[in-house]
Amino acid sequence: MSGHHIIPMKFLLGTAGALFVLTALTVAVHYIHIPAPFNIIVAIGIAVLKASLVAMFFMGLFWDKKINTIALMLSVVFFVLMVGVTMLDTMFRDKPFGIYDKAPAPPATTSAAP
Amino acid sequence: MTNTTKPVAIREFPVEEFPETHYLNATKGLKSWMLTLDHKRIGLMYLASVIFFFFVGGLLALALRLELWEPAQNFMDAETYNRVFTLHGAVMIFLFIIPSIPAALGNIFLPVMLGAKDVAFPRLNLASFYIYLGGAMFTLYSMAHGGIDTGWTFYTPYSTNSGSAVISMTFGVFIMGFSSILTGVNFITTVHKMRAPGQTWGKLPLFVWSLYATGVIQVLATPVLAITLLLLIMERTLGIGIFDPALGGDPVLFQHFFWFYSHPAVYIMIVPGFGIISELISTFSRKVIFGYWAVALSSLAIAFIGFLVWGHHMFTSGQSELSTVVFSFLTFFVGLPTGIKIMNWVATMYRGSIWLATPMLYAIEFLFLFTIGGLTGIMLGALSVDIHLHDTYYVVAHFHYVMMGGTVFAFLGGLHYWWPKFTGKMYNETLAKIASVILFIGFNMTFLPQFVMGSQGMPRRYFGYLEQFQTLHQYSTVGSWILGVGFLLVAYYLIVSLVKGAKAPSNPWGGRSLEWMTSSPMPAHNFEHVPVVIHGPYDHHQPIAEFRMGIDAPHHDTTHA
Amino acid sequence: MSHTDSMSANAHVQHHFVDSEQQFDSAKLGMWLFLVTEVLFFGGLFVAYIVYRAWNPELFTLAATQLDTVMGGINTLVLIGSSLTMALAIRYAQLNDAKKSFWMLGATIAAALVFMVIKYFEYTHKFHLGIFPGEAYTFTGIDHPKAHIFFSIYYMMTGLHGIHVLIGIGLIGWLMVKTKRGAFSAEYYTPVEITGLYWHLVDLIWIFLFPLLYLID
Numbered sequence: 001m002s003g004h005h006i007i008p009m010k011f012l013l014g015t016a017g018a019l020f021v022l023t024a025l026t027v028a029v030h031y032i033h034i035p036a037p038f039n040i041i042v043a044i045g046i047a048v049l050k051a052s053l054v055a056m057f058f059m060g061l062f063w064d065k066k067i068n069t070i071a072l073m074l075s076v077v078f079f080v081l082m083v084g085v086t087m088l089d090t091m092f093r094d095k096p097f098g099i100y101d102k103a104p105a106p107p108a109t110t111s112a113a114p
Numbered sequence: 115m116t117n118t119t120k121p122v123a124i125r126e127f128p129v130e131e132f133p134e135t136h137y138l139n140a141t142k143g144l145k146s147w148m149l150t151l152d153h154k155r156i157g158l159m160y161l162a163s164v165i166f167f168f169f170v171g172g173l174l175a176l177a178l179r180l181e182l183w184e185p186a187q188n189f190m191d192a193e194t195y196n197r198v199f200t201l202h203g204a205v206m207i208f209l210f211i212i213p214s215i216p217a218a219l220g221n222i223f224l225p226v227m228l229g230a231k232d233v234a235f236p237r238l239n240l241a242s243f244y245i246y247l248g249g250a251m252f253t254l255y256s257m258a259h260g261g262i263d264t265g266w267t268f269y270t271p272y273s274t275n276s277g278s279a280v281i282s283m284t285f286g287v288f289i290m291g292f293s294s295i296l297t298g299v300n301f302i303t304t305v306h307k308m309r310a311p312g313q314t315w316g317k318l319p320l321f322v323w324s325l326y327a328t329g330v331i332q333v334l335a336t337p338v339l340a341i342t343l344l345l346l347i348m349e350r351t352l353g354i355g356i357f358d359p360a361l362g363g364d365p366v367l368f369q370h371f372f373w374f375y376s377h378p379a380v381y382i383m384i385v386p387g388f389g390i391i392s393e394l395i396s397t398f399s400r401k402v403i404f405g406y407w408a409v410a411l412s413s414l415a416i417a418f419i420g421f422l423v424w425g426h427h428m429f430t431s432g433q434s435e436l437s438t439v440v441f442s443f444l445t446f447f448v449g450l451p452t453g454i455k456i457m458n459w460v461a462t463m464y465r466g467s468i469w470l471a472t473p474m475l476y477a478i479e480f481l482f483l484f485t486i487g488g489l490t491g492i493m494l495g496a497l498s499v500d501i502h503l504h505d506t507y508y509v510v511a512h513f514h515y516v517m518m519g520g521t522v523f524a525f526l527g528g529l530h531y532w533w534p535k536f537t538g539k540m541y542n543e544t545l546a547k548i549a550s551v552i553l554f555i556g557f558n559m560t561f562l563p564q565f566v567m568g569s570q571g572m573p574r575r576y577f578g579y580l581e582q583f584q585t586l587h588q589y590s591t592v593g594s595w596i597l598g599v600g601f602l603l604v605a606y607y608l609i610v611s612l613v614k615g616a617k618a619p620s621n622p623w624g625g626r627s628l629e630w631m632t633s634s635p636m637p638a639h640n641f642e643h644v645p646v647v648i649h650g651p652y653d654h655h656q657p658i659a660e661f662r663m664g665i666d667a668p669h670h671d672t673t674h675a
Numbered sequence: 676m677s678h679t680d681s682m683s684a685n686a687h688v689q690h691h692f693v694d695s696e697q698q699f700d701s702a703k704l705g706m707w708l709f710l711v712t713e714v715l716f717f718g719g720l721f722v723a724y725i726v727y728r729a730w731n732p733e734l735f736t737l738a739a740t741q742l743d744t745v746m747g748g749i750n751t752l753v754l755i756g757s758s759l760t761m762a763l764a765i766r767y768a769q770l771n772d773a774k775k776s777f778w779m780l781g782a783t784i785a786a787a788l789v790f791m792v793i794k795y796f797e798y799t800h801k802f803h804l805g806i807f808p809g810e811a812y813t814f815t816g817i818d819h820p821k822a823h824i825f826f827s828i829y830y831m832m833t834g835l836h837g838i839h840v841l842i843g844i845g846l847i848g849w850l851m852v853k854t855k856r857g858a859f860s861a862e863y864y865t866p867v868e869i870t871g872l873y874w875h876l877v878d879l880i881w882i883f884l885f886p887l888l889y890l891i892d
Binding site for chain 1: 699700703704707708710711714715718719721722725726729730744748751752755756758759761762763765766769770871872875876878879882883885886887890892
């Protein structure tokens with residue numbers, strides 16, 4: 001596929017339309033008050049969907065050379081790694097599992113202590 | 115894309131020896147250098163700057179070592195000492211070692227090795243050089259205005275409160291980050307899009323592979339440094355409270371941010387060095403590199419794994435026990451691709467006809483020093499050992515073995531290897547070998563005692579120390595003088611070479627990659643023809659004429675591979 | 676390939692490229708790599724956001740009530756609209772219609788300015804209440820010791836995004852000048868294309884900022 005693809009009008013207008021609808025949807029969902037973890041999941045899910053539409057059709061990745069998509073995905077992957085690995089610390093800071101405070105073997109009572 | 119290429123005729127293009135006009139004198143005048151878009155000239159300007167800052171950082175190091183001659187105050191006070199070690203670290207890392215191999219040697223040779231006329235974005239390349247200089251100006255400014263005493267890591271909360279020139283220093287580093295990013299973007303694009311006809315990924319010189327992996331790290335990691343330093347600057351100016359515990363922030367989070375860049379940055383520093391060593395060992399053993407794909411892909415593997423191990427700098431920071439365990443575990447994986455490289459280099463030398471010219475001498479010294487640095491790194495990666503050794507001279511010795519024994523020796527090897535190519539002059543081989551041995555001895559004398567001191571509990575960055583360490587500290591200081599003498603000798607014979615060195619032939623070492631298939635120094639556009647690659651870059655068993663192929667046409671109009 | 680290989684059509688090809696195609700592909704890959712750095716640049720702020728939200732979920736719910744969902748929502752629609760006009764500007768440049776391309780670029784700038792004006796009203800309203808970033812924070816309406824950190828993150832994220840919008844306005848203005856001078860055609864429109872990529876990324880980041888900052892319940 002060539003990077004020179006001229007994106008058909010119906011794709012551009014359709015994408016914009018879908019983005020408008022999804023924006024309305026995400027606001028509507030906000031006012032419904034979905035219970036705790038799911039509200040974030042839905043909000044982020046809609047945002048990811050919108051972002052994919054922008055990347056594929058406005059930015060033309062759908063027709064473009066694969067390497068450009070790979071570059072974008074790489075940035076997402078490394079962002080997720082950064083979040084995930086940082087949270088291994090921040091989420092578990094007050095949950096020690098005692099790697100430092102294993103009691104040392106009790107000193108033998110017969111040792112020649114000075 | 116249409117692939118209806120007409121069959122093209124190729125023929126050998128003999129190399130013009132000792133050309134009258136080349137890239138150094140194709141155009142004249144200061145302006146033709148300041149505004150040049152030629153990657154070779156930009157690389158040379160980078161090289162000069164980088165060597166200058168290495169000199170500055172080296173003087174600072176000598177001052178530090180001299181101060182440590184005695185356990186108590188010698189000739190500078192504790193505050194000055196703190197500023198000098200911070201500056202030594204910051205100058206060596208941000209101004210010397212990060213741009214050293216990629217932006218200087220890489221800039222000169224990456225396009226030539228690809229058979230391209232230039233990098234993909236010559237103007238961005240020039241911009242990156244001036245951005246680098248701009249950042250360096252800020253660093254010098256903060257040096258003049260009170261200096262900075264936080265250490266090169268700028269840890270909060272000290273860096274948010276310390277009364278020194280933290281803002282100008284971090285802003286300088288922030289600016290230099292852009293320069294690094296531009297270099298990375300340029301190199302990746304160039305490797306993807308500018309390869310000569312016939313040069314498949316499997317025929318790329320390993321130096322190019324290593325620069326590619328470096329570019330990937332630069333592009334993925336450097337922006338995080340930028341945002342970290344921006345947040346730090348905001349913390350100092352506005353008190354945004356994200357990192358400052360006094361304002362409800364979390365200083366350990368700063369360390370996560372900082373090391374998400376700075377650990378991969380360690381590989382920005384060393385991976386190009388690996389690339390040089392691959393070139394040297396194959397050329398001077400007259401053998402195909404052992405395990406081409408293993409060496410090439412291990413660079414990418416290092417780039418990837420390097421992003422997952424940053425927490426091993428933070429074992430004692432108070433991060434969660436879970437993450438210390440995970441980071442320690444992951445850290446060992448970095449040893450795998452690195453070990454693969456060492457094994458393959460040694461296997462390449464096995465039964466080769468080894469020519470112990472100066473560059474090869476550096477390569478072999480590299481193998482010794484880097485292996486010591488790498489193995490001590492494994493010890494430091496082990497959680498239980500690191501708790502004992504954290505922030506001691508053991509760490510200092512470890513990263514000097516990796517960074518100086520590794521990268522600087524590789525840089526010197528590359529400098530001597532390509533010196534005839536980009537200057538067109540030979541240097542004094544005897545003096546070069548003597549200097550190399552002096553550097554090797556001086557280096558070990560400086561840093562081996564530091565392993566011992568560290569394991570006995572000498573903390574790093576301390577101004578005063580217990581008297582029991584004095585003998586070892588003095589050994590180390592004498593070693594630093596030997597190092598200084600070695601570098602002066604290198605500077606001496608290289609300057610002599612520039613002034614009255616013998617003219618260099620186009621291929622003094624019998625290399626097989628494309629940079630040896632053009633004149634020394636190269637023509638302004640690298641090649642007078644479109645080179646065609648039919649053999650791998652280390653196929654020493656193939657006739658050399660077949661490495662000098664080019665498209666036989668006065669005006670080329672073929673599509674790129 | 677659709678374009679001719681006559682000398683005039685290839686006047687834009689720089690000496691070190693073999694042909695127009697190679698130059699275009701290189702420019703595009705270079706821009707995508709730059710966008711990768713942008714993603715990770717903002718990524719750092721998102722990490723700070725996620726870490727603090729995970730630590731203080733109740734703070735984020737409380738503090739988000741101070742943000743105006745309507746204004747944020749309108750701004751989202753404005754930016755999406757500007758992305759559409761930007762994509763259309765590229766399309767018209769590809770179709771050799773410089774006039775329409777020019778007007779679409781103008782519409783993009785207009786939308787960007789609307790975005791900045793709304794942003795201005797949002798900021799000044801908060802300043803009026805004493806909601807400043809960092810130590811200058813004096814608002815007492817949120818009963819939480821770390822309320823200032825939420826707004827520090829808010830100002831950093833929206834502020835950096837705003838700077839990107841301003842840079843975009845500058846770039847698109849430059850494109851308008853070049854378009855007016857007839858610099859672009861079906862053979863050569865690389866600057867329009869890669870500025871478009873940049874502009875879409877600015878939109879893309881806002882798509883995440885909007886629900887994360889304004890729509891917390």
